[in-house]
Amino acid sequence: MRKTIAERELPAPRAAPVGILRGLRAYFRQEQARYGTLFVLPTLAFFLIFIVFPLGFSLYMSFLDWHPVRGDPEFVGIENYVELLGDKTFVKTVVNTLVLTFGVVAITVVGALALAMALNQGLRGTAVFRGVFYSPVVTSLIATGLVFLWLFDPQFGPINQLLKSFGITGPGWASSLKWALPTMILTFSWREIGYFVVVYLAGLQGIPVSLREAAAIDGAGSWGQFRHVTWPLLWPTTFFVLIMGVIRATQYSFGMIYVMTAGGPVDSTNVVVLYLYQQAFELFRMGYASAIAYVLFVIVFAISMIQYKFAGRLVDY
Amino acid sequence: MTGGSFRREQLTKKVALYFLLVTAALVFLIPYIWTVSSSLKPEQDIFSKDMSLLPSSFEWQNYVDAWTDWPLGTWLKTSIIVAVIETFSVVFTAVLAGYAFARLRFWGRDTLFLMYLGAMMIPIQVTIIPSFVIITRLNLVDTYMGIASIRLVQFFGVFLIRQFFMNLPAELEDAARIDGCNRIRILVQIFIPLSGPALTALSIFAFTAAWNDFLWPLVAVTRPEVYTVQIGLATMKGEVIRWGPMLAATALSALPVLIMYLALQRYFTQGITMTGLKG
Structure with a gap:
């Protein structure tokens, strides 16, 4: 993979260890970090909503007896399995x-x-x-x-x-x-x-x-x-x-x-x-x-x- | 081995190969031909014992019936709107993220990319129930956005665009950076104009996937007014199947993608050869 000039000169940006806010500000002052984060944001939001949350939620649901028409979910442990x-x-x-x-x-x-x-x-x-x-x-x-x-x-x-x-x-x-x-x-x-x-x-x-x-x-x-x-x-x-x-x-x-x-x-x-x-x-x-x-x-x-x-x-x- | 027998052997081989290819081509083509010819036959011809490929008389009645007895037009409208929304969203998000992954350094980049690759491997059936809960809570059931929702991003697309951008020369960007262009201008004025083939391949992939999707629309839709064409087709198969209109509607439903395929064939397989083998 060929590298851009900027990539060759800069070390990988990381958040500064002291103070979350200051760290974030320092992080976003870096041009690549700013745009990189901005550009992955739409896919990241989708990833969290439609992949990460569903994966966790269906694991949780698999331990429930849940019949939406009949009423509230009830915890049943591994009974479904x-x-x-x-x-x-x-x-x-x-x-x-x-x-x-x-x-x-x-x-x-x-x-x-x-x-x-x-x-x-x-x-x-x-x-x-x-x-x-x-x-x-x-x-x-x-x-x-x-x-x-x-x-x-x-x-x-x-x-x-x-x-x-x-x-x-x-x-x-x-x-x-x-x-x-x-x-x-x-x-x-x-x-x-x-x-x-x-x-x-x-x-x-x-x-x-x-x-x-x-x-x-x-x-x-x-x-x-x-x-x-x-x-x-x-x-x-x-x-x-x-x-x-x-x-x-x-x-x-x-x-x-x-x-x-x-x-x-x-x-x-x-x-x-x-x-x-x-x-x-x-x-x-x-x-x-x-x-x-x-x-x-x-x-x-x-x-x-x-x-x-x-x-x-x-x-x- | 004499020259003559060698040539004869070559000829035999060629004939055998063409025989195999033509037979296979017929196996793949006959269902299409049969669908179109049956859809043009009057009802009694479809059920007649002699299996002539050509109808005794061309009849458009089945198409008229399919169009008037079922809301085929509404189904097609939904499918087109949903497919267009999905295609735009998939391409837009993939270009942004693909560029970020290929050209920018930011916190968590490589980990996130690996997670996206992993997401590609998760069967939609695993996330479908929570996704349904989400769109129910957001009141998106029976809306175009609801049908499009879980396909607004294709991680395969992010991967494809990233691979493509990584192969573009770095000098392009460096010159623009020196001229003071920001990343959005670089993306719009340099990268996108150079990505015609990749963007076309991805658009086609997204549109076809949206058009042919079945399971999610089946879950996300309850009212007939917002059926996609695939859901509509499945409901046409009632207690007694009216094969004439059914095959006419099937032919119509497959037409948009097939026309696109005939016109832009090489882009269809590009997605596979560009990424598939090099996973």
Whole structure:
């Protein structure tokens, strides 16, 4: 990082030790400190109101039995968390979230890597294909969900009509107990692959062609080059894709599931974030929902921290 | 290996690659094509057994129905207003904070920046209940400000602008400082004019996120008059789905962002490649 003249000459400003007021005055007399503080103020206010306060408040709420319609909150200690452990629906939503995430991540990693590698061959029309692959990513999950609900309609949907023309009776898809979750996985994967194609393409373009050529000279075939050069060098990208895939699948799938099945049939597609919404805003169990939120927070934050720790590795091979 | 067989191998490889790409492109495109074509079909065609892609006759009736039987216009208005508020706010706050983090030294800078990075990783679902309590207390439920509130700042944007500003040469600023420009003038007259690509990428990111947002508007809105288009669409799916108007409304709702995407494609993916991989 290049430094400005001022930065090179001044030590980091700090508040003077004697007298808070004098210290503050001395601090704000420094030009950089004055503007720096002023410029971060809007984001800082937002950070305090919509991040710091909510984080503390939802922790506090998770120890309450609070039903805003019924009356005042009551302190119940860790009861909400204990109830959570025995809540069969909650356990089911956790399992569904894991299955959904695993399915989507598996499909997107394989699909996105294959497509990115095909796009990385310098063929004509690459930009157009990339543009097409990415377009679902900018389409809302509500629109995606509704369109796929129509495509997967058991009676009139084009997919089952197509299957019928081959003599196959298609399943009930989103309305079938067995097929509903796979339908969510397929729909969500369709929307997500393009995002990871772009990520993988950036990763592939960072691998020097000379390395693959060297492997080819050493007698490696296409598979050998992939197995021993591309895949290992691409590991940081894959790692990023896995983490982002998990984060996106756990959080973003909400709207799609809400509009396609609302968690049904019989909670077969209910996921943690949807269950949280139902508890908080349909049943108004604010305390219980906050406990769910905190469990989710701890899990996602742990995953993100792993990513943050390894993020440095992504830049240099 | 003879030249001929090598060339033949190359050709086979090319054909296989195009086959893969075209098949994939169809998988991604067909849902769009089908939505538009079905939305133009008369009701009986949608449910007919033969799955012709082209409607037997083009009918705009579904669009008229969607527009008159549902307050689609009101939904679109809300979505546009909210998305514009959010986009302006996100860009404005990100430019200020991005500049401060990239170019100024002030107390707590690095700690605060780390905290902002951490905030990016917090799922919205974790903070949504207290946020709802806040906007209820402030009487912002069912207002544009209420819908926009929790997206007025995007920490990703602060990060993106900071990265961009850090790569601008220091000399630019030093010369202006010697000429006696204050920080606001430096920002407005030097940094912002040079940041076209980053600002465009961020605006697009903010607008798209606002337009497609669902969970928060669902929480922050109770009256149909202030439904965003996504909430509206979700409510159109009533007991019996009228697929014709439904698909017409879906197509209309996706149009603004898709047009923006077609026109400004490279900016859409820039956010990912500029920051994503270098986290």
